[in-house]
Amino acid sequence: MELVEVAPDVFACLQRDEGLGTSNSGLVRRGGGLVVDSFWDLPSTRRLRDLYASVAPDAPARLLNTHHNGDHCWGNQVFAEAGAEILGHRLCPEYLLAEGPPELFVALAESDEVPPGLADLVAALRRFDFRGITLTPPTTLFDGDAVLDLDGTPVELLYVGPAHTAGDMAVWLPDEGVLFTGDVLFHRCTPIGWEGTFAGWIAALERLAALEPQVVVPGHGPLADVSGLLGLRDYLAYVRGEARQHHEAGRTVLEAAERIELGPYAGWNEPERLVFQVDRAYRELDGEPWDTKVDLVAVIGTMAQLRAEWAAREGVS
């Protein structure tokens, strides 16, 4: 992980995107210190805490979770034990407590018999150590936008969900021009989406782009700018349009994904996550509500089939 000072007293901690769970975090070194997101396990969050301590010796007073996913929240206790107040959207705690639990991931990672179709997931989980985690949800909750005053530095908390998840919040520092998006932006890596709609996610990206940030710290991937936000918007709009045609033609999610030409998006990490988007499009077209739970086992299985199909095509060409 790499610590970058993106503006005076504003830091991004970037993890190279290596697939599931390699997320980013942020620190605003003012007003007692505000951390934006912890990491997925305790060892990586302790390294994050130590990196922040190297530039801000006092333990941060606050930590905001941009959304409920474990790779942004499961390390919360490392900061909470040092006295940090945990902040988040009103929906964050219930979704956070419903995910996992960490003990299941420990068991999966240690299992000798990996369920069929879950091999890729288990391989990703094995890169982390989920032992010792006590889920520590936010206790200071927001229903919509809010503003924090960090010793005169305004920090705007923007509710932009449901987009990637039900409770997406972005963190905007207007004076510094720095935006932390959480997973509303995956940059140069293919997004995963949970609760939300295409329209909501696209509107969120356009709202954030309209802020004209100088520096955008995405939830996953390297630092970005406005073009990164609009690039993901274009990807989502493209995939939704393609999926609609295949849905009308009666094709399955896998058949649709096999037929979608990724063009410039093929170079984003984990392009097979396209299946998440096609699956969401199909759910929308079928009239299912935005908070329908993703059938993760089915989606992961379809992703594995899609990758096998792509590999077979490469072998032929």
Ligand SMILES: [Zn+2]
């Ligand atoms: Zn994430």
